[in-house]
Amino acid sequence: xxxxxxxxxxxxxxxxxxxxxxxxxxxxxxxxxxxxxxxxxxxxxxxxxxxxxxxxxxxxxxxxxxxxxxxxxxxxxxxxxxxxxxxxxxxxxxxxxxxxxxxxxxxxxxxxxxxxxxxxxxxxxxxxxxxxxxxxxxxxxxxxxxxxxxxxxxxxxxxxxxxxxxxxxxxxxxxxxxxxxxxxxxxxxxxxxxxxxxxxxxxxxxxxxxxxxxxxxxxxxxxxxxxxxxxxxxxxxxxxxxxxxxxxxxxxxxxxxxxxxxxxxxxxxx
Amino acid sequence: xxxxxxxxxxxxxxxxxxxxxxxxxxxxxxxxxxxxxxxxxxxxxxxxxxxxxxxxxxxxxxxxxxxxxxxxxxxxxxxxxxxxxxxxxxxxxxxxxxxx
Numbered sequence: 571x572x573x574x575x576x577x578x579x580x581x582x583x584x585x586x587x588x589x590x591x592x593x594x595x596x597x598x599x600x601x602x603x604x605x606x607x608x609x610x611x612x613x614x615x616x617x618x619x620x621x622x623x624x625x626x627x628x629x630x631x632x633x634x635x636x637x638x639x640x641x642x643x644x645x646x647x648x649x650x651x652x653x654x655x656x657x658x659x660x661x662x663x664x665x666x667x668x669x670x671x672x673x674x675x676x677x678x679x680x681x682x683x684x685x686x687x688x689x690x691x692x693x694x695x696x697x698x699x700x701x702x703x704x705x706x707x708x709x710x711x712x713x714x715x716x717x718x719x720x721x722x723x724x725x726x727x728x729x730x731x732x733x734x735x736x737x738x739x740x741x742x743x744x745x746x747x748x749x750x751x752x753x754x755x756x757x758x759x760x761x762x763x764x765x766x767x768x769x770x771x772x773x774x775x776x777x778x779x780x781x782x783x784x785x786x787x788x789x790x791x792x793x794x795x796x797x798x799x800x801x802x803x804x805x806x807x808x809x810x811x812x813x814x815x816x817x818x819x820x821x822x823x824x825x826x827x828x829x830x831x832x833x834x835x836x837x838x839x840x
Numbered sequence: 841x842x843x844x845x846x847x848x849x850x851x852x853x854x855x856x857x858x859x860x861x862x863x864x865x866x867x868x869x870x871x872x873x874x875x876x877x878x879x880x881x882x883x884x885x886x887x888x889x890x891x892x893x894x895x896x897x898x899x900x901x902x903x904x905x906x907x908x909x910x911x912x913x914x915x916x917x918x919x920x921x922x923x924x925x926x927x928x929x930x931x932x933x934x935x936x937x938x939x940x
Contacts, residue, residue, distance in 0.1 A: 785863040789874050792865075805856040805867045813858055 580671075581609035582680045583689065583733035583744040583762075588613035589662070589671055591620065596670040603671070606754065607747045615683065617651070617662045617671070625665060633678055635798045642682065649675040655686065677731060677748045681796040689735040690811045693794040695750075696727035696743045702764035703743035704836055705732050706824070707794050708771040715751045716773065716828050724833070726752070727761055731796065734765055740818055741765040767820050767840030774825035777835045787821035788812045848932045849897075849920055850890030855928050857885065866928060875926070880905060884919055888929045894920070
């Protein structure tokens with residue numbers, strides 16, 4: 571089989587997803603959209619794609635996610651993923667759109683796989699420094715992309731979505747292919763660094779910070795987790811994961827001005 | 841005429857919550873809202889186990905926290921009212937059953 575004919579494999583935070591059942595256009599779309607995150611490693615999760623013909627109605631729902639043990643049913647924007655996560659075999663039903671593996675659906679799947687491994691996927695940007703990675707978390711307009719733009723020569727893992735995966739009793743901040751206004755950043759699947767601190771951002775005209783107690787840090791992080799939280803079991807697992815992250819690294823509230831002073835300020839804090 | 845059994849306040853089983861140090865977070869999954877609880881509120885939440893009555897809860901708090909009984913009673917009553925209004929705990933009467 572020629573490489574161009576092989577099912578593409580996409581690696582996010584150490585998990586390799588193989589996407590089979592695509593035509594040439596679909597494979598090309600995946601290869602382009604997830605450039606930098608394609609992998610030659612053996613797949614952990616196999617996604618078998620089936621197209622259906624009806625254009626889905628936009629019913630305004632963000633996403634529905636049902637999990638029963640290892641069984642998963644995820645529906646978002648007309649894309650449906652179902653199957654057994656433990657077995658690593660899932661079916662992906664896609665509407666008749668050019669996009670095959672829409673980032674919204676794929677991000678939700680990645681977030682769920684990561685959560686099952688004790689990690690968490692956050693609405694955050696991250697910048698690598700000499701000792702690891704600072705993660706900057708916050709809602710839209712809080713300054714995540716601004717931080718990424720200010721990074722200069724420092725590596726940016728994402729300006730929008732960061733995966734925190736467990737590693738050696740701590741966490742590593744991992745690049746993801748889910749970007750924001752900054753567009754794709756020059757990272758790849760292996761782009762990761764030890765998590766050294768978690769900041770909750772707000773734009774300002776000055777620099778100020780405050781160390782957060784774990785309760786407040788978890789409270790702020792919870793809305794920034796990329797998963798539907800309407801199920802009690804899901805919410806419990808998210809709380810447990812955030813509890814562990816906030817116990818592992820210091821968390822701060824950070825007001826920042828859009829200037830290069832950000833880096834000396836943050837370096838002095840954490 | 842028999843004396844009515846005191847109300848008990850079982851937490852709703854489907855409400856996720858977690859203690860963090862001495863504080864706690866309770867999730868209202870219907871709206872995705874988090875309720876942060878300070879140490880006293882977190883203790884009241886823990887004590888809403890469906891087995892304890894209001895008087896039992898006040899008794900425990902009075903032993904564990906340095907405050908006047910009247911203040912503890914007033915604060916506990918207010919907080920439990922808030923929890924019931926938010927449908928995070930229920931009001932149970934009658935004999936205690938297995939698991940509250």
